[in-house]
Amino acid sequence: MxxxxxxxxxxxxxxxxxxxxxxIILPLLLISIQSCYNxxxxxxxxxxxxxxxxxxxxxxxxxxxxxxxxTDTILATSGYLGYYNSEIFGSTKGSFVGRYLPTTSTEGFGGPTAKPDSLFFYLKTSSYYGDTLISLAIRLHEITDTAVVWNPTSSLVDLEGKYNPNPLASGSYRGSQVLKIAIDTTFARSLMDSSALANPKEFYTKFKGLYLTCDDLDGFGGVAYYLSTSETYFRLYYHYTKVIDGKDSTISTNKAFTFNSYRFFQYLHDPSKxxxxxxxxxxxxxxxxxxxxxxxxxxxxxxxxxxxxxxxxxxxxxxxxxxxxxxxxxxxxxxxxxxxxxxxxxxxxxxxxxxxxxxxxxxxxxxxxxxxxxxxxxxxxxxxxxxxxxxxxxxxxxxxxxxxxxxxxxxxxxxxxxxxxxxxxxxxxxxxxxxxxx
Structure with a gap:
């Protein structure tokens, strides 16, 4: 009103x-104007x-x-990973969703002799909100619905049923600058697909994306970290055999799988808390x-x-x-x-x-x-x-x-x-x- x-x-x-x-009037008028319009x-x-x-x-x-x-909808391409519970607004959980892709290559992984040695997921944060003494349980899940990352509509949408509920890997993060999580070599072996490596569309059909989230925290407060997406990636270490000067030689190398522009942050709110x-x-x-x-x-x-x-x-x-x-x-x-x-x-x-x-x-x-x-x-x-x-x-x-x-x-x-x-x-x-x- x-x-x-x-x-x-x-x-x-x-x-x-x-x-x-x-x-007589002019000086009075000038004084009036000056006092009103300074x-x-x-x-x-x-x-x-x-x-x-x-x-x-x-x-x-x-x-x-x-x-x-x-708020009905937003789409955030940068943001926080974590959980925070406010007495006023309830809880807010920040998660990351993105597609990962290695540098396109027609050389493959070195032929049929190639075998994985290890696969790590690296995560780096640049700032935080909350209490860094709180340990944050982080989980990595494989996306099962291609549309989630190909055509994101909102950061406020629940992804229940659109990712594998069994974590690909998990780890604990507590205020350290870099997190390194080891991933089972079974998944590493599936990444070593030379055909998919040469064709991004085929790669995304096979590997639809990653859902990086965390467990809820008890009580009020919490912690969330601003995620540096440019320094969040997989790195695959592997070896293969190559004939050099007539002799079999073992070549050890690695490939990084980075997150390109197809990514967004998910924010879930629960005001009941x-x-x-x-x-x-x-x-x-x-x-x-x-x-x-x-x-x-x-x-x-x-x-x-x-x-x-x-x-x-x-x-x-x-x-x-x-x-x-x-x-x-x-x-x-x-x-x-x-x-x-x-x-x-x-x-x-x-x-x-x-x-x-x-x-x-x-x-x-x-x-x-x-x-x-x-x-x-x-x-x-x-x-x-x-x-x-x-x-x-x-x-x-x-x-x-x-x-x-x-x-x-x-x-x-x-x-x-x-x-x-x-x-x-x-x-x-x-x-x-x-x-x-x-």
Whole structure:
């Protein structure tokens, strides 16, 4: 629901003064203008023809509604392997799915004398979230459904029934930088297929992919590691016999099987494991506005902010937006785990029912990437997001969806934010500086 106090008129339409009063009125007018418009953001007013200006005013009491929505789908190609249980959101498990392939070769493995010596799976992580003193039980499974990796649709899909439940290998990971897991030579022998080695399509038909996951952990907290996919691979050590100078010689060598671009991370959420008194309430309920809404990474929960009432207000009077700023207060919940807040919020939008991306106000015109708009302001414990351009497009009828969708600045992050709504004691606000046009 939008509420707005009647704004005070700062500058009324000015009629041309008569010459006798000009010297008296002009200094007063200059003082008035200087005191009202010392904000550099008002410079956009210069673009409006003087005869069309009726009034410029600032209203800080626009209030908007916000709700918590469950994420339907994401597709993350980089991310975490691990398990973490939050008192607020419940558990999140990160797993890796990918296709592996050796360097294509017509030379094969050295002929019929080739035999495997050993096969290892190597895993390297670059960072972590949680407690590295916790031991993580890791399992490798063979994918049995080709479509899982060939045509991934979402990181939030359960792969039950699409992989071999019997692990190909398993190991324990506890904060070390590199994990090396030995794999049975029976599987190593099956990899030594010279025909498949020369034909990637044949190789993928035989070896559909790998599912790298972990066991659940007890209690709250946990640990997850950011996986370096470029340094996650199989290495097969083998030997074969070759005649050199008329004598049989044993050649020992190896091949690496790396994960190419056909890969993604799976994130499974179980909100039932949260503490009931702290858990997310009124999820997907846009009829009742709670006092807080939530933004979570890993495809968990995002926020929906409704601007419908702003658009209805604009219909009553034509305006040009000079500046629009959303101010969203942060709540710091008391939990037993040292969870961290998001450093930045990103606002996405839809048009004609289709996700259209991040609002232009948060995109750098220089680099094309995300700018600093929407960063957490620790001194004020809130997020300030300028939405001037996007709001003007809504008011002009260029965008049909009058909502903003609040997400973390990174898809794969365990950080989150609990935020205040229009029903909080410290309400989410939309600050507007606008010009009323005749």
């Amino acid at each position: 939008l509420r707005r106090n009647r704004p005070s008129l700062i500058l009324q339409h000015i009629h041309k003064p008569n010459p006798g009063k000009a010297l 904000d550099p953001n008002f410079l956009g007013n210069n673009l409006i023809p003087e005869e069309d200006i009726y009034a410029v005013k600032t209203d800080t009491l626009f209030e908007v509604s916000a709700y918590s929505i469950k 949260a503490t009931p008194s702290l858990a997310v309430q009124h999820l997907n309920d846009t009829l009742y506005q709670d006092t807080v809404f939530y933004v979570q990474g890993m495809g968990g929960v995002y926020g929906k902010i409704s601007l419908d009432d702003i658009a209805q207000w604009k219909d009553s009077v034509p305006v040009a937006i000079n500046r629009a700023e959303l101010v969203i207060g942060r709540v710091i919940p008391q939990t037993v785990t040292s969870d961290s807040s998001l450093s930045q919020l990103l606002l996405y939008y839809k048009d004609n029912g289709v996700w259209a991306g991040v609002i232009p106000d948060q995109i750098s015109q220089t680099t094309g990437g995300v700018n600093s708009n929407g960063k957490l302001r620790l001194y004020n414990n809130d997020y300030s997001i300028v939405i001037t351009s996007h709001l003007q497009r809504i008011l002009n009828g260029e965008i049909s969806d009058k909502n903003l969708y609040v997400f973390p600045n990174k898809t794969s992050t365990f950080a989150y934010s609990v935020l205040q709504t229009g029903n909080s004691s410290r309400k989410i606000k939309l600050k507007l500086t606008y010009t009323k046009i005749r």
